[in-house]
Amino acid sequence: MESSPLISAGLPIALFIIMIGIGMTLTVRDFRQVAVYPKGLIVGTVAQIFLMPLVAFALASALAVPPAIAVGLVIIAACPGGTTSNLFVLLARGNIALSIVLTVSASLITILTLPLFANIALQFYMGTEENIVLPVWKTIGMLIGIVLFPVTIGMLVRARKPEVARKAEGIVSVFGGVVLALLIAVLVYGVRDQIWELLKQAGPATILLNAAGIFIGLLAGRVAGLTQRESLAVAVELGVKNGTIALMVTLTLLESSSMSIPAAVYGVLMFPIGFMLAMYGRHIIPNASPGIGK
Numbered sequence: 001m002e003s004s005p006l007i008s009a010g011l012p013i014a015l016f017i018i019m020i021g022i023g024m025t026l027t028v029r030d031f032r033q034v035a036v037y038p039k040g041l042i043v044g045t046v047a048q049i050f051l052m053p054l055v056a057f058a059l060a061s062a063l064a065v066p067p068a069i070a071v072g073l074v075i076i077a078a079c080p081g082g083t084t085s086n087l088f089v090l091l092a093r094g095n096i097a098l099s100i101v102l103t104v105s106a107s108l109i110t111i112l113t114l115p116l117f118a119n120i121a122l123q124f125y126m127g128t129e130e131n132i133v134l135p136v137w138k139t140i141g142m143l144i145g146i147v148l149f150p151v152t153i154g155m156l157v158r159a160r161k162p163e164v165a166r167k168a169e170g171i172v173s174v175f176g177g178v179v180l181a182l183l184i185a186v187l188v189y190g191v192r193d194q195i196w197e198l199l200k201q202a203g204p205a206t207i208l209l210n211a212a213g214i215f216i217g218l219l220a221g222r223v224a225g226l227t228q229r230e231s232l233a234v235a236v237e238l239g240v241k242n243g244t245i246a247l248m249v250t251l252t253l254l255e256s257s258s259m260s261i262p263a264a265v266y267g268v269l270m271f272p273i274g275f276m277l278a279m280y281g282r283h284i285i286p287n288a289s290p291g292i293g294k
Contacts, residue, residue: 014175015083016150021172022090022100023154024165030097040095040230043220044102044237049109052077052238053117055212059205060125066201067125068258073205074121075246076263077213078114080106082242083146088274090172092281094232100151102237104143110245118249133253199265206266210273213238232281240274243267 034041056077060070081103089099115133122128158165217238221231246263250256 019150023151072262085240
């Protein structure tokens with residue numbers, strides 16, 4: 001599935017603006033809370049790095065999907081959350097500081113673990129092995145450029161002009177919701193001729209993988225004694241994946257359009273499911289500063 005110019009050019013700009021707005025909802029204290037009480041970070045990282053790929057292996061075997069689809073399912077499961085997960089956490093009134101830290105930490109760790117799980121899946125389902133290496137500096141540059149830098153700008157604005165930051169919070173939520181709605185429309189339109197065939201091949205497996213990630217996040221949060229905002233952040237990070245990485249691995253490194261199908265389908269389906277999770281979060285969490293973990 002190829003990206004349209006609107007997505008490839010417009011989405012990074014929109015996300016940069018949104019991340020500045022998200023930064024305006026945060027203070028240094030929010031990140032200090034994550035560091036002082038790292039339970040949410042530990043639970044989210046372990047679930048993201050290890051549990052999700054294992055769930056994908058289990059689903060692929062239980063549903064007896066074709067080998068190429070199985071490999072693609074493991075690859076998308078092993079991917080970290082993306083910058084859009086931070087936006088969904090904002091909309092859900094979850095702990096944004098935890099979400100950002102999870103995005104960054106998981107993205108750096110998966111530079112090593114994603115190739116490992118991809119190779120295990122290739123050996124298990126295809127009887128082959130590839131020497132997959134992810135672009136380390138490109139990944140780090142993306143995290144700095146689209147996550148850390150704009151968030152820092154937003155936090156500086158909040159520190160120096162708190163009134164501007166307070167007024168911007170509502171605007172960011174509305175703008176973010178509009179961007180996500182447009183993104184869904186563009187993605188669906190881009191695969192309109194293939195959508196039923198794609199859903200037939202990988203729909204059940206990807207829906208179950210997405211639902212499992214959200215369920216594991218909420219359940220792990222409850223078992224570990226996390227707050228509702230922390231649990232929502234973990235659930236969103238497990239459910240909203242960085243599909244771009246999965247498409248890069250399957251289409252560019254493995255040169256397999258069949259293996260890219262789960263990533264393409266997941267990339268479309270995770271948005272409406274993420275919206276439902278965001279509405280659930282807004283229902284159970286009162287309208288307060290979303291950056292605070294308690």
